[in-house]
Amino acid sequence: SPELLARQRLEPASFHHKVKEMVMPGAYRRLVQRPRDLSWQYFRYTDPRVPLARTDLARLRGDPEPQGVADGPRLAVVLRFTLPPSTYATMLLRELTKQSTDLTHQLELNQPHVAPTSAEHAKEE
Numbered sequence: 001s002p003e004l005l006a007r008q009r010l011e012p013a014s015f016h017h018k019v020k021e022m023v024m025p026g027a028y029r030r031l032v033q034r035p036r037d038l039s040w041q042y043f044r045y046t047d048p049r050v051p052l053a054r055t056d057l058a059r060l061r062g063d064p065e066p067q068g069v070a071d072g073p074r075l076a077v078v079l080r081f082t083l084p085p086s087t088y089a090t091m092l093l094r095e096l097t098k099q100s101t102d103l104t105h106q107l108e109l110n111q112p113h114v115a116p117t118s119a120e121h122a123k124e125e
Contacts, residue, residue, distance in 0.1 A: 035081035035092060044072035052076050 005011060043052055046069050051058070054065050079096075083089060094101050099109075 029086055033084065033087050035083055038079070038081040040080070041078045043068045043076045043078050045069050045074050045076060046072045048074065053078055 005014075043066075045052060051066055054063060079093075081089075081092070083092065090101060093099075099105070
């Protein structure tokens with residue numbers, strides 16, 4: 001605000017630099033942003049290779065919305081929301097799931113899960 005700048009004996013021109021490395025272009029971003037139009041739906045499914053949501057390309061082709069399997073062994077949650085520009089959906093998902101966005105952690109999540117054999121399970125007990 002102009003008052004804050006005046007108290008610090010600054011003016012907007014004080015932030016203009018001729019040194020390229022000191023210029024910080026961009027606009028104000030909120031520290032916390034609530035999503036608009038947030039909704040969710042539980043979705044049971046069987047095949048992990050089948051899409052759980054209709055992509056923009058599928059919409060353009062006129063493909064139907066994916067349908068769940070009522071007694072499917074797998075459970076997903078489909079989220080729908082709107083965020084303003086320069087707000088990241090990955091950060092919203094991180095906060096909802098409390099999962100790390102660290103690359104190493106994400107790569108571990110993509111590793112195939114191998115259930116222990118009954119012999120391995122017996123050793124653990």
